[in-house]
Amino acid sequence: xxxxxxxxxxxxxxxxxxxxxxxxxxxxxxxxxxxxxxxxxxxxxxxxxxxxxxxxxxxxxxxxxxxxxxxxxxxxxxxxxxxxxxxxxxxxxxxxxxxxxxxxxxxxxxxxxxxxxxxxxxxxxxxxxxxxxxxxxx
Numbered sequence: 090x091x092x093x094x095x096x097x098x099x100x101x102x103x104x105x106x107x108x109x110x111x112x113x114x115x116x117x118x119x120x121x122x123x124x125x126x127x128x129x130x131x132x133x134x135x136x137x138x139x140x141x142x143x144x145x146x147x148x149x150x151x152x153x154x155x156x157x158x159x160x161x162x163x164x165x166x167x168x169x170x171x172x173x174x175x176x177x178x179x180x181x182x183x184x185x186x187x188x189x190x191x192x193x194x195x196x197x198x199x200x201x202x203x204x205x206x207x208x209x210x211x212x213x214x215x216x217x218x219x220x221x222x223x224x225x226x227x
Contacts (some may be wrong), residue, residue, distance in 0.1 A: 114146045116197060120204030121149065124156030124169070134158045142166045145213075148205075150190065150199065159173075 117140065119133040137147045138161060147167045154171035162169055172190040175182025196201065 114142070114144055116199045117145050117147045118121045118194065118197075118199040118203070119147070120202075121151050123151055123153040124158035124161075126157055130156070130158055134161050136150045137167045138162065138165050146170060148199070150193070152186075 117137075119137055120149055121130045121133050124130060124134065135150060135212050137149050139146055142165075149162065149167060150172055151169065152172060154169060159169060170193065172186050173182070174180075174186040174192070177183050178187065
């Protein structure tokens with residue numbers, strides 16, 4: 090007699106890929122210009138600090154790893170990673186920084202990405218974030 094409900098011999102067989110996926114922390118990435126005090130930077134750092142480390146692996150990427158908000162990440166599991174643009178985005182060192190960021194996003198298999206995307210476009214993180222988050226990352 091066949092049944093629509095599968096029969097399991099042991100409890101271990103009941104584990105499904107969906108159940109396993111929910112126990113693996115999601116990888117989250119924030120991109121900011123620096124850790125100087127500002128609205129976006131403060132929100133990114135505070136949200137990164139408060140996300141449950143059992144459910145999320147958080148990385149805050151920056152173009153300059155400096156500023157008073159950086160110390161707010163001390164004692165947390167949040168990583169801060171710098172992606173320097175050297176002499177500017179249109180220089181060889183800038184291109185290297187953009188490619189380094191794109192490789193990082195792919196290698197780390199970042200699942201949730203966010204960055205500065207509104208306001209003044211004179212800040213370098215904004216156009217880079219739009220490009221990478223929409224086009225280069227998986």
